[in-house]
Amino acid sequence: MSDPDAYIALVSSLPGSERLFVAKQPPLSRLRLDRRLTALTLEDARVLKLLEHALNWGDYDMDVTDAQAIERCKEALRDIPQPTLRKLLLERMDLRTAVAALRLRKQGGNPAAGTFGMGRWARHIPANWTDPTFKLDGPMPWIKEAKQLLDAEDPLGLERLLLSVSHKQLKKHAARHLFDFEAVAIYVLIWNIFDRWSQSNAQDAAKRFEHLAQQAMADVAEIDFDGASA
Amino acid sequence: MNELVLTLGWLGIYAPMALGAAASAIGCSIAGMASIGAMTETEGGYGRFVGVSAFPSTMVIYGIVIMFTLNRDVTPENAGGLFGIGILSGIALMYCGIWQGRACAAAINATKEKPEIFGLSLAPAAIIEGFGVFAFVFALVISAGIS
Numbered sequence: 001m002s003d004p005d006a007y008i009a010l011v012s013s014l015p016g017s018e019r020l021f022v023a024k025q026p027p028l029s030r031l032r033l034d035r036r037l038t039a040l041t042l043e044d045a046r047v048l049k050l051l052e053h054a055l056n057w058g059d060y061d062m063d064v065t066d067a068q069a070i071e072r073c074k075e076a077l078r079d080i081p082q083p084t085l086r087k088l089l090l091e092r093m094d095l096r097t098a099v100a101a102l103r104l105r106k107q108g109g110n111p112a113a114g115t116f117g118m119g120r121w122a123r124h125i126p127a128n129w130t131d132p133t134f135k136l137d138g139p140m141p142w143i144k145e146a147k148q149l150l151d152a153e154d155p156l157g158l159e160r161l162l163l164s165v166s167h168k169q170l171k172k173h174a175a176r177h178l179f180d181f182e183a184v185a186i187y188v189l190i191w192n193i194f195d196r197w198s199q200s201n202a203q204d205a206a207k208r209f210e211h212l213a214q215q216a217m218a219d220v221a222e223i224d225f226d227g228a229s230a
Numbered sequence: 231m232n233e234l235v236l237t238l239g240w241l242g243i244y245a246p247m248a249l250g251a252a253a254s255a256i257g258c259s260i261a262g263m264a265s266i267g268a269m270t271e272t273e274g275g276y277g278r279f280v281g282v283s284a285f286p287s288t289m290v291i292y293g294i295v296i297m298f299t300l301n302r303d304v305t306p307e308n309a310g311g312l313f314g315i316g317i318l319s320g321i322a323l324m325y326c327g328i329w330q331g332r333a334c335a336a337a338i339n340a341t342k343e344k345p346e347i348f349g350l351s352l353a354p355a356a357i358i359e360g361f362g363v364f365a366f367v368f369a370l371v372i373s374a375g376i377s
Contacts, residue, residue, distance in 0.1 A: 008264045013268070015271060
């Protein structure tokens with residue numbers, strides 16, 4: 001358990017995580033966030049880096065193998081002393097394992113051995129491979145919707161669903177940590193979700209822009225520049 | 231033996247003041263750190279933050295009053311009573327001060343996002359203040375029975 005009053009000034013200096021999702025402009029850039037995080041002790045900064053390194057997709061190479069990703073998470077679990085952060089990491093791995101299994105099955109693949117991914121459901125999932133939701137409806141009520149989105153080939157919708165589930169998991173843990181290191185770490189992870197969320201919005205906006213541009217160009221094609229319509 | 235008993239009596243007289251001062255110092259610093267953090271994020275209302283962070287300073291005042299009330303010639307007959315009332319009221323004040331500081335820090339943190347909940351967010355700190363007042367008042371009442 002961390003010192004409950006370790007980062008009072010730091011936490012109070014951060015905009016509320018709820019505001020991240022409603023603001024038109026990001027209330028806190030990564031640069032400013034990093035500047036605030038200089039208040040962390042060296043050890044806490046190391047743990048936070050480890051946690052982000054294990055959870056951020058941006059920190060993985062495109063050709064990373066399952067075994068490498070799992071090893072990185074196991075390494076992080078060994079080095080993170082805070083039980084809440086370890087639990088949080090495991091929960092995220094459970095989520096990723098389930099989604100990876102859904103994707104593999106959709107592609108017609110099968111789990112290589114009796115286990116798949118890491119976490120609590122690593123053996124349960126291969127044992128229930130033919131069940132639409134791997135019999136995980138209870139512990140993972142979102143899995144049915146994830147499968148539907150995957151079947152409908154809606155990657156943006158799936159991305160948003162997973163970000164929303166991850167956000168809920170983080171908020172659940174945040175309720176028990178107000179001013180300690182865990183509160184700071186959870187804030188940074190929520191900020192990362194916000195960052196991904198805003199990127200997915202940008203992609204959405206880019207799609208819409210392309211659609212509108214094509215429409216506009218179609219109208220332009222019908223215009224006779226000599227003054228008469230085609 | 232008598233010397234030890236007399237020492238405990240003096241300890242009891244000064245304990246509410248010392249523990250009350252420690253409570254106020256810790257509580258004010260906790261709430262003060264929150265107000266400093268909030269000031270970097272907000273554009274105004276700084277006075278409110280500073281005002282709230284001074285809430286736990288009342289604990290030392292209660293401690294001083296209890297100390298003056300208990301202050302008398304210490305004898306082997308009254309030393310035990312002075313020790314008991316002084317130490318326990320001091321511990322109660324200390325807990326109230328530290329936790330009031332945390333409640334104020336949470337209030338400041340919440341208020342920076344939603345200024346409209348300023349009054350309501352102070353309710354937990356006010357309730358803790360009430361517990362401090364209980365410890366204070368009943369220390370005075372009980373001390374009247376000590377010769």
